Amino acid sequence: MTFSRTLKIAPSILSADFANFGQEIEAVEAQGADWIHVDVMDGHFVPNLTFGPPLVKAIRPHIKTVMDVHLMIAPVDPYIDAFVDAGADVITAHVEAGPHIHRTLQAIRAAGCKAGVALNPGTPAETVDYLLDMVDLICVMTVNPGFGGQKFIESQVEKVRRLRAMIGDRPIHIEIDGGITPQTAPLMRAAGADVLVAGSAVFKGGSVANPAPYGENIRAIRTACDTLV
Numbered sequence: 537m538t539f540s541r542t543l544k545i546a547p548s549i550l551s552a553d554f555a556n557f558g559q560e561i562e563a564v565e566a567q568g569a570d571w572i573h574v575d576v577m578d579g580h581f582v583p584n585l586t587f588g589p590p591l592v593k594a595i596r597p598h599i600k601t602v603m604d605v606h607l608m609i610a611p612v613d614p615y616i617d618a619f620v621d622a623g624a625d626v627i628t629a630h631v632e633a634g635p636h637i638h639r640t641l642q643a644i645r646a647a648g649c650k651a652g653v654a655l656n657p658g659t660p661a662e663t664v665d666y667l668l669d670m671v672d673l674i675c676v677m678t679v680n681p682g683f684g685g686q687k688f689i690e691s692q693v694e695k696v697r698r699l700r701a702m703i704g705d706r707p708i709h710i711e712i713d714g715g716i717t718p719q720t721a722p723l724m725r726a727a728g729a730d731v732l733v734a735g736s737a738v739f740k741g742g743s744v745a746n747p748a749p750y751g752e753n754i755r756a757i758r759t760a761c762d763t764l765v
């Protein structure tokens with residue numbers, strides 16, 4: 537993973553067919569996905585449950601790009617090694633998930649993974665002030681985490697602009713997660729984001745048997761960003 541600020545579209549498999557993750561991932565990568573976003577939920581930190589390390593490990597061989605694991609779980613620390621073992625390239629933990637985000641990020645990097653920190657919509661940008669030299673990615677949640685298909689929270693555009701200024705020339709990705717569509721994506725690209733997670737907007741209308749809509753949906757987001765930035 538070499539660092540760059542080029543636009544990356546990261547389809548979230550939360551919107552894929554849960555009975556067929558391997559083929560869904562291969563289809564969406566063939567259709568132009570840059571990263572694969574993997575949402576882990578515990579039914580405690582967020583009001584929804586998805587899957588854990590064994591599933592993440594099982595899908596790893598199907599991912600040729602970057603496996604971007606978003607942990608919406610608390611506590612995080614007892615599970616870091618299991619997600620590293622599962623083959624994650626990036627592991628992102630929430631700043632709200634516990635009192636020791638600094639320790640969590642240290643542990644992720646020490647285990648050889650890229651470390652990400654995620655901020656809920658109500659959490660100020662300044663929370664990451666003292667974490668900037670220990671993160672590879674900041675994930676700005678543009679919905680309250682837990683479910684796909686929610687409405688984009690506009691106030692987060694300003695947060696991204698602020699984070700972009702705080703980051704300066706540090707090699708830190710800014711990732712946006714939630715409600716990304718061809719309408720909302722350009723706002724975030726212009727504000728300084730480089731990784732756009734999109735679940736429903738990428739998977740809608742397509743399937744493993746009919747993957748072309750995945751490509752059209754990805755291109756629609758990309759084109760919207762290229763024309764408006």
Ligand code: DX5
Nearest residue numbers: 548681682684685715735736
């Ligand atoms: C929400 C998840 C997102 C979700 C995005 O808690 O972290 O990754 O899949 O879904 P859309 O793009 O449908 O808002």
Ligand code: ZN
Nearest residue numbers: 575606713733
């Ligand atoms: Zn996510």
